[in-house]
Amino acid sequence: MAEESGNTRVYRKTMPPSWWTRKAHYFWYVVREFSALPLAIWLLLLLGEIRSAANGPAGYHPLGGTGFVIFSVIALFFSLYHSYTFLSLSGAIIHFKVIDRQFPSWPIVWAQMIMWAIVSAFIIWALWWFST
Amino acid sequence: MAEKTITIQATRFDPDKDARPHLQSYEIPFIDESMVVLDALNYIKTHVDGSLSYRWSCRMGICGSCGMMINGQSKLSCSAFLRDYWPKPILVEPLNNFPIIRDLVIDMEDFMHKLKSIKPWIIRKTEIPLGSGEHRQTNAQIDDFRQFSECINCMLCYSACPVYGLNNEFRGPAAIALARRYNHDSRDEGTKERLPVIADAEGVWECSFVGECSVVCPKGVDPAKAIQQSKLDTSLRFVVPFGNRE
Amino acid sequence: MHMFWWFMFAQGGVIAALLLPAHILVQGILGPLGGMPVADRHYETWVSALHNPIVKLYLIVLISVPFFHFAHRLRYLVVDFGVHEAKGMWAQVGFYGTSVAITIVTIWIVWTTAPIDIGALHLLG
Ligand code: SF4
Ligand code: FES
Numbered sequence: 001m002a003e004e005s006g007n008t009r010v011y012r013k014t015m016p017p018s019w020w021t022r023k024a025h026y027f028w029y030v031v032r033e034f035s036a037l038p039l040a041i042w043l044l045l046l047l048g049e050i051r052s053a054a055n056g057p058a059g060y061h062p063l064g065g066t067g068f069v070i071f072s073v074i075a076l077f078f079s080l081y082h083s084y085t086f087l088s089l090s091g092a093i094i095h096f097k098v099i100d101r102q103f104p105s106w107p108i109v110w111a112q113m114i115m116w117a118i119v120s121a122f123i124i125w126a127l128w129w130f131s132t
Numbered sequence: 133m134a135e136k137t138i139t140i141q142a143t144r145f146d147p148d149k150d151a152r153p154h155l156q157s158y159e160i161p162f163i164d165e166s167m168v169v170l171d172a173l174n175y176i177k178t179h180v181d182g183s184l185s186y187r188w189s190c191r192m193g194i195c196g197s198c199g200m201m202i203n204g205q206s207k208l209s210c211s212a213f214l215r216d217y218w219p220k221p222i223l224v225e226p227l228n229n230f231p232i233i234r235d236l237v238i239d240m241e242d243f244m245h246k247l248k249s250i251k252p253w254i255i256r257k258t259e260i261p262l263g264s265g266e267h268r269q270t271n272a273q274i275d276d277f278r279q280f281s282e283c284i285n286c287m288l289c290y291s292a293c294p295v296y297g298l299n300n301e302f303r304g305p306a307a308i309a310l311a312r313r314y315n316h317d318s319r320d321e322g323t324k325e326r327l328p329v330i331a332d333a334e335g336v337w338e339c340s341f342v343g344e345c346s347v348v349c350p351k352g353v354d355p356a357k358a359i360q361q362s363k364l365d366t367s368l369r370f371v372v373p374f375g376n377r378e
Numbered sequence: 379m380h381m382f383w384w385f386m387f388a389q390g391g392v393i394a395a396l397l398l399p400a401h402i403l404v405q406g407i408l409g410p411l412g413g414m415p416v417a418d419r420h421y422e423t424w425v426s427a428l429h430n431p432i433v434k435l436y437l438i439v440l441i442s443v444p445f446f447h448f449a450h451r452l453r454y455l456v457v458d459f460g461v462h463e464a465k466g467m468w469a470q471v472g473f474y475g476t477s478v479a480i481t482i483v484t485i486w487i488v489w490t491t492a493p494i495d496i497g498a499l500h501l502l503g
Contacts, residue, residue, distance in 0.1 A: 294458065295458075298457070298458070298460065298462075299462075331380070331381065333380060333465075337380040337381075337384065340454040340457075340458065363381075363384055364388075366381050367381045367382075367384055367385045367388070369381075
């Protein structure tokens, strides 16, 4: 669209809502942000499962079924992508000094990834342990 | 052997005649492997079409005036080699997200205003008298802000930033990186004065960390990092009551 | 206020990043497919886990905190798609209010389902 600004006429392009299809990097950014939706739904399903445990043994329905498993596979993809981007990006942002020197970011990123692996292993173990 | 040529498709816009920009194709000789897009534009201007308008100065990635969209990517046209595109045609457009004045020339008024708004100078509570000699900094103190001081104001980051594209009120990558450059200078005491502009809704909080600014920056400034670190610091200023103040 | 919501966004992001993949893998895929025994497949084991106060606290954090992350991201995503209104006061009340509401509901559900047996705690002590 053209418009007057001061005494020169300028042309201003507007961003189409489809801007994120212009570059792969934009696209993956939108995937990263969109991951919030499937993860939110998955957590609400988990909350529903907890709620149904209040119905007594006969009324309890654990999450299951083909649809749920397929959805979980999709959610797992988004979840892993979220973990990877969030831990590596936040690792690069956290900044502190050790003896007057900026601490480099790669050990922070690695420490976060290792922490992720340990925590995940613990959760898997705990979910198994409570089943016995 | 026929002479090697390359096709340049450049945006043309004459504010007095055209309703909207259009593309014009030029086929020019590609004689030298070291030719960059800016050389091609200069060839067109001297040999083919003297009316083509664009900005440039140093030809060596220092002045920051030759930024353009080259095949849709924000680039310094003096650092974009023709050999990387040949034999395909090269699409040369003015920087995205800025009003177009003429051909490849954009209006940088808004950018200049934003740079100034973060007070890019050393602010002291009390000036150090000139007679007291140099104000020394250690290498570590310089390393604190060196990266953010490398900016050449080329505006590539603004042209790559969808947040700025959607909302011109956003303070933007280079300005916030520059604010951080001064906030982290050991001689500076102006963090609090810059805070209202930085911690504003149109300041760092507008950024959703797309991160493309840091990808296109020709100087490795990493403005995305500057913005996220500023978010973290401003949050911590309030979460940790006495930490991180100045 | 922005910095508070951003702070919560960051916390939620960390929680979701560290904890969620394991839960989705085990409770969403391996458990239902019978790949391994998982606490929530059977009423008795799941309820006995839910009785545990530490499990309760953990589940409250696991479910509620990420919603502050999700609310923030989805609000910005709506802005990215060109809906300028999602920046306004009401959109913020809507998005962040939802995450506050989900937090309250989560606390209530986790607290009242398989309530902590105060007597048993007393015996332990
Ligand atoms: S931060 Fe980088 S891309 Fe942005 S204006 Fe400065 S040099 Fe150019
Ligand atoms: S002409 Fe100076 S940076 Fe390209």
